[in-house]
Amino acid sequence: MVLPFVRDFFADVEKLPAFSRVVSHLRANTGRIRVSGLNSPAKALLIAELQKSTARPLIVVVRNNEQIDELLPVVQSFCELVGGAAPDSVVSVPTRDVLPFQNLSPHPEIQEQRAIALWKIASGTASIVLVPVMAATSLLRSADFYAELARVIRRGETLDTANLTAHLNSVGYNSTDVVEMPGEYALRGGILDVYSPEAERPVRIELFGDEVESIRKFDPATQRSSSPADEITLLPLSETPVSDELLGAIHVRLSGKRITGTEEIIEQAVRSGGVTVFPGWEFYAPVAGSAGTIFDLMPNAVVIADEPDALYAGLDASWQKVEDAHERSEIGNLVRPDD
Structure with a gap:
C-alpha cells in the first residue's frame, strides 16, 4: 500500500511548469519535443507521470536489452507510486539475444517475454512498452494475430x-x-x-x-x-506458433519451391518433405505475413526516443553485427535496409 503523503509528493511533480508544458504539447499532438537534463531515475519517473497525465500508451525506445533490465522495474515501481498504470501493464519487447545466420534460436526467456508483451499490446492491456531500437525495427504480424496467442x-x-x-x-x-x-x-x-x-x-x-x-x-x-x-x-511462451502454413512459407523462402493448394495439400507437402523447425527458424517467421512494426500495433502511442544519437549509433552497430554474421555464414544475399 502506498501512503498518502507519498502520492502527494509525486503530485507536486505534475505541477511543475516544465512538466505541464510537455503534457500540454503531447495532448495537443503538435509534433516532437525534446526533454533534457534527466538522469536514469528521473527518466523513469517522467515516463510514469507522462502516461498517467496523458492517458495514452507509451512506446519508449532504448538502446539495448541491458537498459530495459535497468529501466523496467523502476518504471513499474514509479507507476505504482504515482497511481498511474498498473505495474503489469508496463512491458518490454526485448531484442533477440542471438543474430540471424548463427543457426541459433533465441533464449526461451526472451521468447516468452516477447510473446507475452505482444499479446498484451494486441489485447490493449499494455500501457507502457520498452523496446530496444533493434527490436523496434523488426517486422511483426498484425494485432489480430498476436491477440490469438493466449x-x-x-x-x-x-x-x-x-x-x-x-x-x-x-x-x-x-x-x-x-x-x-x-x-x-x-x-x-x-x-x-x-x-x-x-x-x-x-x-x-x-x-x-x-x-x-x-x-x-x-x-x-x-x-x-x-x-x-x-x-x-x-499466456504464450512463443510469439510464432508453429503451423504448417508457417513451415511451408519458410520452406518456400529457403528452397525457392512454392507450395500451393488447399490446407490439406500444404499440410501433406510439409510433412512429406520433412519440413520442420530448426535452430534459428524464428528469424524466417516474418516471411509468413509480417508487414508492420511495433508502431503499427500501437498507432495512438506517444513515442519516446531515449538519447536519439545513441539510438542511431546502436542501430548502426547492430546492423554491422548482422552483416558480419551473414558474411561468416556464406548464406545467400543479404537484403539491406536501403534496399
Missing part, C-alpha cells in the same frame, strides 16, 4: 481439449505427466493441469463432458488444489 478459459463454458492442447503445443508449452513448472500441461481424462507464465500457481481445470466444471489453483509441490477461480488466462 487463451481464456472460463468456468461454465465449453472447452475442446484437443484444440486447446494443440494450441498450447504451438505456443511453446510442453506436455508432461506432472505439472511443476511454468509452460507445462498435463491432460488426464477430464482433468487438465496447466501452468501459465506469470501465474502464481498452476491451475487444475475439471471438465464435465465438454463443460468446464471448475478451475482451481494448486500447489505444484503437493499437487493439492486450493482456491477456486472463475477464469484463467493461458
Whole structure:
C-alpha cells in the first residue's frame, strides 16, 4: 500500500511548469519535443507521470536489452507510486539475444517475454512498452494475430481439449505427466493441469463432458488444489506458433519451391518433405505475413526516443553485427535496409 503523503509528493511533480508544458504539447499532438537534463531515475519517473497525465500508451525506445533490465522495474515501481498504470501493464519487447545466420534460436526467456508483451499490446492491456531500437525495427504480424496467442478459459463454458492442447503445443508449452513448472500441461481424462507464465500457481481445470466444471489453483509441490477461480488466462511462451502454413512459407523462402493448394495439400507437402523447425527458424517467421512494426500495433502511442544519437549509433552497430554474421555464414544475399 502506498501512503498518502507519498502520492502527494509525486503530485507536486505534475505541477511543475516544465512538466505541464510537455503534457500540454503531447495532448495537443503538435509534433516532437525534446526533454533534457534527466538522469536514469528521473527518466523513469517522467515516463510514469507522462502516461498517467496523458492517458495514452507509451512506446519508449532504448538502446539495448541491458537498459530495459535497468529501466523496467523502476518504471513499474514509479507507476505504482504515482497511481498511474498498473505495474503489469508496463512491458518490454526485448531484442533477440542471438543474430540471424548463427543457426541459433533465441533464449526461451526472451521468447516468452516477447510473446507475452505482444499479446498484451494486441489485447490493449499494455500501457507502457520498452523496446530496444533493434527490436523496434523488426517486422511483426498484425494485432489480430498476436491477440490469438493466449487463451481464456472460463468456468461454465465449453472447452475442446484437443484444440486447446494443440494450441498450447504451438505456443511453446510442453506436455508432461506432472505439472511443476511454468509452460507445462498435463491432460488426464477430464482433468487438465496447466501452468501459465506469470501465474502464481498452476491451475487444475475439471471438465464435465465438454463443460468446464471448475478451475482451481494448486500447489505444484503437493499437487493439492486450493482456491477456486472463475477464469484463467493461458499466456504464450512463443510469439510464432508453429503451423504448417508457417513451415511451408519458410520452406518456400529457403528452397525457392512454392507450395500451393488447399490446407490439406500444404499440410501433406510439409510433412512429406520433412519440413520442420530448426535452430534459428524464428528469424524466417516474418516471411509468413509480417508487414508492420511495433508502431503499427500501437498507432495512438506517444513515442519516446531515449538519447536519439545513441539510438542511431546502436542501430548502426547492430546492423554491422548482422552483416558480419551473414558474411561468416556464406548464406545467400543479404537484403539491406536501403534496399
